[in-house]
Amino acid sequence: MATYKIPGSLCAADSRQIAFGNAFDRACSAAITNQQLEGLSVDIDVADQDDDHQALAAIAYGEASTKDVYEELAAIANVVVRMMRARGYSAVRAFLTGDKTYAYGVKSVRYGVYSNSSMAGITRSRGMMLALRAAENALSANPTDYSNGAYFWEGADFAEKVKKGKSSQRYERGFKFTKPEHNIYGMKDNILPKTTVYWKDARNKDTTRVRGEYEYAYETTAAYGGTVFIRYAPQWVSATGGKEWQ
Numbered sequence: 001m002a003t004y005k006i007p008g009s010l011c012a013a014d015s016r017q018i019a020f021g022n023a024f025d026r027a028c029s030a031a032i033t034n035q036q037l038e039g040l041s042v043d044i045d046v047a048d049q050d051d052d053h054q055a056l057a058a059i060a061y062g063e064a065s066t067k068d069v070y071e072e073l074a075a076i077a078n079v080v081v082r083m084m085r086a087r088g089y090s091a092v093r094a095f096l097t098g099d100k101t102y103a104y105g106v107k108s109v110r111y112g113v114y115s116n117s118s119m120a121g122i123t124r125s126r127g128m129m130l131a132l133r134a135a136e137n138a139l140s141a142n143p144t145d146y147s148n149g150a151y152f153w154e155g156a157d158f159a160e161k162v163k164k165g166k167s168s169q170r171y172e173r174g175f176k177f178t179k180p181e182h183n184i185y186g187m188k189d190n191i192l193p194k195t196t197v198y199w200k201d202a203r204n205k206d207t208t209r210v211r212g213e214y215e216y217a218y219e220t221t222a223a224y225g226g227t228v229f230i231r232y233a234p235q236w237v238s239a240t241g242g243k244e245w246q
Helices: 023-034 051-063 070-086 092-098 109-115 119-123 126-139 156-163 234-240
Strands: 002-005 043-046 152-154 195-200 206-214 218-224 227-232
Touching: 051 070, 051 092, 051 109, 051 126, 070 092, 070 126, 070 152, 070 218, 070 227, 119 126, 152 156, 195 234, 206 234, 227 234
Parallel strands: none
Antiparallel strands: 002 043, 152 227, 195 206, 218 227
């Protein structure tokens, strides 16, 4: 173990989700309380990176916006670990390279920058140190879930595509912002006509017994920096029997 200092401000100015119990979180909370967000730094204990921490920090750094918002990085790390375990993987890198959902992520420039940086280089970058802290949280025995149960995320490219009327499978299946603060790109909900799903009989034909109804397949759970976090709506899961991680 070694102690490193995170350069610069640690927390988003609008942060409201602070987990207490270590030096990072106590300093972050104090900074918000005192409204002294700029120039804050704090010593935290971080292990010299094992492969899981390096791969997870790299994907969080690669997929997040360049705003260096801890909650955004941490929520991405939460989602990756949740999906990794749901899909039966035990190692982060094997998941990132083996699951086609994340194949593009490991080819991003920022993923490569983090992966190719030494620990000395990482400690000089506030964004990379926050990504490492995010990985530590997500892989810990009792992580704080900044994503609020999300299985997916979307960024600026998603919003741009929708606003330009281009095809977006996730948006077209029905999409709801559950809180105004999640709508960081000024988009509209996409609430569809109600779909009623019926239980099937032994021949896989619809019966008259209603299984469930839904008006949208996806809903938001959180938003930080430039990233919106998403899950399947419970009504959709109940009606279709779909898997939350599929």
